[in-house]
Amino acid sequence: MFEPRLPKYQWGQRVKALIDLRNDGSFPDAEMEALLVNTGDAGEIVQVGTHTEANLPIYLVEFGERLVVGCLEEEIEPL
Secondary structure, rough: OOOOOOHHHHHHHHEEOOEEOOOOOOOOOOOOOOHHHOOOEEEEEEEEEEEEOEEEEEEEEOOOOOOEEOOOOOEEEEO
């Protein structure tokens, strides 16, 4: 079992996407691999959770209106 990694970012923090974020199946109304967020798009962290199996922080980031995407630390950076 892994020790949980503490989150680097906080709720309410503005961030930008470091990579194109594509549908991994989490968005049933969009095709698999459909582009959800472009590299450089800005958003705000609306919730911080933990991936229970890997003990990694998961950030729910709102990009634009009503598009909330789960992101890993490696996929975002602060503005």
